[in-house]
Amino acid sequence: MYAAVGVQTNKIYAEANLKSEVMNVVHQKYASYQKCMNGSDRESERLNYPVLPEPISIKRL
Structure with a gap:
């Protein structure tokens, strides 16, 4: 198991x-x-928040 x-x-x-x-x-x-839809039914991407509040590391439990 990892975390x-x-x-x-x-x-x-x-x-x-x-x-x-x-x-x-x-x-x-x-x-x-x-991903979000514009008014003209066109798919685009926009920056999303929340971003992780701190750096993470992958550890084995």
């Missing part, structure tokens, strides 16, 4: 069985870009 842990606060942001699954969960919760 995405905050470097400064040791807060666990995500847990999963594989490192790639941990990163997928983190990306879903804290995506840097979000």
